[in-house]
Amino acid sequence: xxxxxxxxxxxxxxxxxxxxxxxxxxxxxxxxxxxxxxxxxxxxxxxxxxxxxxxxxxxxxxxxxxxxxxxxxxxxxxxxxxxxxxxxxxxxxxxxxxxxxxxxxxxxxxxxxxxxxxxxxxxxxxxxxxxxxxxxxxxxxxxxxxxxxxxxxxxxxxxxxxxxxxxxxxxxxxxxxxxxxxxxxxxxxxxxxxxxxxxxxxxxxxxxxxxxxxxxxxxxxxxxxxxxxxxxxxxxxxxxxxxxxxxxxxxxxxxxxxxxxxxxxxxxxxxxxxxxxxxxxxxxxxxxxxxxxxxxxxxxxxxxxxxxxxxxxxxxxxxxxxxxxxxxxxxxxxxxxxxxxxxxxxxxxxxxxxxxxxxxxxxxxxxxxxxxxxxxxxxxxxxxxxxxxxxx
Numbered sequence: 001x002x003x004x005x006x007x008x009x010x011x012x013x014x015x016x017x018x019x020x021x022x023x024x025x026x027x028x029x030x031x032x033x034x035x036x037x038x039x040x041x042x043x044x045x046x047x048x049x050x051x052x053x054x055x056x057x058x059x060x061x062x063x064x065x066x067x068x069x070x071x072x073x074x075x076x077x078x079x080x081x082x083x084x085x086x087x088x089x090x091x092x093x094x095x096x097x098x099x100x101x102x103x104x105x106x107x108x109x110x111x112x113x114x115x116x117x118x119x120x121x122x123x124x125x126x127x128x129x130x131x132x133x134x135x136x137x138x139x140x141x142x143x144x145x146x147x148x149x150x151x152x153x154x155x156x157x158x159x160x161x162x163x164x165x166x167x168x169x170x171x172x173x174x175x176x177x178x179x180x181x182x183x184x185x186x187x188x189x190x191x192x193x194x195x196x197x198x199x200x201x202x203x204x205x206x207x208x209x210x211x212x213x214x215x216x217x218x219x220x221x222x223x224x225x226x227x228x229x230x231x232x233x234x235x236x237x238x239x240x241x242x243x244x245x246x247x248x249x250x251x252x253x254x255x256x257x258x259x260x261x262x263x264x265x266x267x268x269x270x271x272x273x274x275x276x277x278x279x280x281x282x283x284x285x286x287x288x289x290x291x292x293x294x295x296x297x298x299x300x301x302x303x304x305x306x307x308x309x310x311x312x313x314x315x316x317x318x319x320x321x322x323x324x325x326x327x328x329x330x331x332x333x334x335x336x337x338x339x340x341x342x343x344x345x346x347x348x349x350x351x352x353x354x355x356x357x358x359x360x361x362x363x364x365x366x367x368x369x370x371x372x373x374x375x376x377x378x379x380x381x382x383x384x385x386x387x388x389x390x391x392x
Contacts, residue, residue, distance in 0.1 A: 011296035014048040039353045046245040046374035053289035070277040078287040089227045096256040101274030103211045103252045106237040113263045114205035120165035122174040125362030128181045151183040162202040176208040182331045182370040184324015189223045196230030206234040212327045214243035220325040232257040244286040251279035304373045311384040328374035335367035344369045351390030
């Protein structure tokens with residue numbers, strides 16, 4: 001697979017477009033969960049205006065009254081073209097896709113296809129907390145395989161988790177987070193091929209959450225799991241939700257490898273009724289016509305990573321921060337501050353800045369916080385100022 005480079009878009013940085021007063025007019029979870037004196041830098045919402053092609057596509061659909069049920073393959077075709085142009089991956093076959101309500105509901109449906117009640121699901125911790133919530137709610141058992149050195153997949157731990165998962169003769173799945181949330185780690189082709197080899201050896205079904213796939217920075221390559229040798233039996237969930245801030249416009253795609261097509265074919269037809277038709281239109285427009293906006297966003301996120309690095313070095317040098325290669329999160333190791341397992345609580349109570357506590361991310365999360373960098377540079381600076389003030 002050949003990486004396709006992309007040039008600077010020439011678009012303005014969307015992370016510099018909105019003021020704090022404008023953002024506080026929003027009614028979504030990020031801006032309504034906490035009182036107005038709290039600076040929200042937690043949940044996965046970006047402080048940006050939508051890409052103009054997305055606004056135009058949705059507005060045109062509303063003007064037509066085009067608000068019925070989703071149909072057709074335009075979304076899958078747009079994703080396949082994006083994957084070819086952006087990642088050099090020609091293996092996304094439209095006939096092996098299905099629309100699902102969103103990535104996490106898609107994960108649930110994929111796990112239902114390849115596991116049964118009581119079966120184990122392996123996850124790499126620390127990891128996105130809904131992995132625990134959704135898996136446990138569907139009566140599966142979470143088996144942790146903690147990340148290793150450099151916050152990368154530890155293949156020895158993963159193999160041991162696979163061995164334990166299948167020891168009782170149960171079916172087992174591995175819920176792979178790629179790129180990884182919260183660390184921003186981008187798994188390499190070699191790592192993913194090794195994962196596929198282990199999964200094949202132990203008979204474990206891989207379900208890959210690739211919702212952050214478009215949010216990879218610099219010279220790092222995103223590698224779709226289904227593109228690596230041995231991953232033909234895998235299932236993937238993809239969306240434009242995170243990269244274009246479309247969480248409120250529900251839609252995602254399940255993608256099957258060649259030998260997993262029969263599994264995907266068993267997906268109940270009613271699942272396709274869950275996505276929003278307007279959401280499908282928005283996601284399709286983002287993938288087709290929103291890449292210039294995306295490139296401007298990625299450049300702005302890179303600027304914010306550098307800004308955060310400098311601000312922490314100046315004001316909070318005891319915090320360890322390794323800038324991620326993907327996502328718009330910063331995973332901050334605050335253990336040296338002596339604030340206990342939940343420093344986010346101190347930052348909220350004393351600094352009035354809301355960050356994600358690391359505890360719900362599982363093993364390796366205690367003493368950490370997750371900070372959302374998808375905001376204005378001014379808010380990044382104010383957030384660090386408040387964090388520092390919380391220590392006084």
